[in-house]
Amino acid sequence: MATMKDVAKLASVSTSTVSHVMNATRFVSEDIAKRVQAAAQQLNYHGPSAVARSLKQNCTKTIGMLVTTSTNPFYAEVVRSVEQACYQQGYNLILCNTEGDAQRLKRSLTTLIERRVDGLIMMCAMLEGEDALIYRRLDSLPVVVMDWGQVDFPCDKIQGHSRQGGILATQYLIDNGHTQIGCITGPRNRQQADLRYQGFVDAMQAANLPINPDWVVEGNFETEGGKAAFAKLQAVGSLPTALFVCNDMMAIGVLHEAQRTGVQIPEQLSVIGYDNIQLAKFMTPALTSIHQSKARLGAAAVHALIARLQDPNLPPQFMDIEPRVTVRASVSQR
Incomplete structure (x- = not known):
């Protein structure tokens, strides 16, 4: 099995240069990057796995989102804006539908925590009573709650006014x-x-x-x-x-x-x-x-979460998205 040293030798560069090309951690000239990529392809070298990198860096570049499934397209439009904002910031999104079921929500939370997501966006009904004890597992995980009710754990909150x-x-x-x-x-x-x-x-x-x-x-x-x-x-x-x-x-x-x-x-x-x-x-x-702007809701949630990841000591963030009337034909003057 080819190693990073093999790629470096074939491409006539240092192993650190190969690492920077593979992990996009530093600017490398286009000519050198192409040589490294060609050598890696020739040797069938794929670099360290995402799991290995995440364990080493304690960062998976992945955000989890919990949402109540509904026939309401509002949720789909918000999820789309969240996914787009994640993509623009270089993050992947794992989406879990809770179906409004407490046990499904608990299982989804456990799954996302075990997958080592960097943070959570929650747009679903909150657990109550003994079920809410699972939130203790979120102590070290940044959480943004979107457009929902009161919560009794530390989080940032984005909602429509x-x-x-x-x-x-x-x-x-x-x-x-x-x-x-x-x-x-x-x-x-x-x-x-x-x-x-x-x-x-x-x-x-x-x-x-x-x-x-x-x-x-x-x-x-x-x-x-x-x-x-x-x-x-x-x-x-x-x-x-x-x-x-x-x-x-x-x-x-x-x-x-x-x-x-x-x-x-x-x-x-x-x-x-x-x-x-x-x-x-x-x-x-x-x-x-x-x-109420679904695009602003989604983008604000992602940006709040990334800001929290970059500075865990930020004071709690709370943002209202201001509404406005969109006039069409279903209201008449009297």
Whole structure:
């Protein structure tokens, strides 16, 4: 089996030069690099394995990400931005789907720790009770939590400013002349869902508008949940003139159910969603939505993690991604 010395001899360079070419640890002229690579290929030499290098350097250039699988394309768009940011920074990404299951989350955490990932990005429901004891294994591992609830272990946090987004959505409906406004919330036990609802309440109270409890329905952030929530609104009797739906997937379910039952949007009911997923602009009518940048979320998480790897003594980082209204055709003026 060929060694680094064999490659160095054939390429007429030093062993240290071969090492720098193989590991990209120092600039080497293009001519010398080509000679080394040609010699390595001729001798079928592949250099030290990634595992061996990681053991020696205590760095695998790998980041693990835990995400709750969902039919919501929002997650896929965020994961794509994380992967792109990892690639640009020279890191690999290992993605684990938790499916919202505590045991699967524990197993995935164990697997990522055993694979010696340099850090973790978590975008999933957190473990509670005795299950949460596994977080003690994260003491020496940098962690960034994305767009989720409270955590009881040291980490950096990147999230969308959900309460402000709820205010923007509701205020946009008010600015378009609506006073009878309802809200389909996400699961209220999830912090981001509750913050979006609190933003709705803030805007309604600031405008001195009453909140009809019959027009506030809890959904599950999925399309079917939006359909079911809209059916509950219809069962109550008269509909509001406008509806803040706390994510786009539920809003798509609302549009579908409204069309099925003959409710015209936006003529009879204006709808604004949240997340501004790519699918929103292709709905009929095109969905007005609160935009939170998935690209910025992903990039911010990766950059925060790498900054923590470079300086473990940094103070905890917390970043809100500011939302904005993306205007389309699903909201009418009154």
